[in-house]
Amino acid sequence: MPKEATPSRNPMVPPQRAARRSTGARRPPAQPIGTLPGNEGGGREPTSQRPMNIREVPGRTSHVSKTSNQNDSDENFEIVHAHCRKAIEKADAVNRQLTTRYNEQRREVAANAQRFNRERAEMMGNLKKQSDEVQRLNGEVTRLEQLLDTANLNARNLLSRTELQQTLDDIHTAARSFMTHLETKLDENETKIDENGNAQNFSQLPGIDVTGDWLDIEAFDVNNPAETFAEMPGTMFPASNLDGVPNI
Helix, strand or coil: CCCCCCCCCCCCCCHHHHHHHHHCCCCCCCCCHHHCCCCCCCCCCCHHHCCCCHHHCCCCCCHHHHHHHHHHHHHHHHHHHHHHHHHHHHHHHHHHHHHHHHHHHHHHHHHHHHHHHHHHHHHHHHHHHHHHHHHHHHHHHHHHHHHHHHHHHHHHHHHHHHHHHHHHHHHHHHHHHHHHHHHHHHHHHCEEECCCCCEEEHHHCCCCCHHHHHHHHHHHHHHCHHHHHHCCCCCCCCCCCCCCCCCC
């Protein structure tokens, strides 16, 4: 005679489940908690109307929960896939923009490099021209310095020639005075033989004014320089002709 099922002390466990534990019979498939036998209208809410707590039935697995989890996983995969696709498209767009900007900057750098090389070549050409001009100006300055030195030397030589002209004038004046004085002395000391053959010194004769004769001769020389120079010896030369005189 089978043993009757005794009610379980746990109000959460239905009586049939306690009987199965005692008899060792195979338990039926899992059912929703809201439809368990002995719980019809027992005051508990159905599973569809309240959140399911797995702790209410230890060891029980819900088929509805697995299906819902699978659906949630599929939806999450689609969402993640969509986000990844958008991120990849955005990265591709950014990459294209960066590539375009890089190519533009590279072309700009190449153009700037060409322009720099062209300007550098022009500047080197201008520098070469300026260097040649500086060398030419240095040569011109050297030539002008030589001309200036020559002019200064000529100025000094001209001053020396002027001084030489004055010196020669002084020499001629002194020589003329000396010749006049010498001629006067010769005239004073000249002896003349008279008709009787007696030698007489005219300077000792009365009536001869030596001083007056000297003044007359000086005045004649001053008033008639051409005749005075004409009577001088041939070794003398006029002071106005200095072409043959060397520079001092």
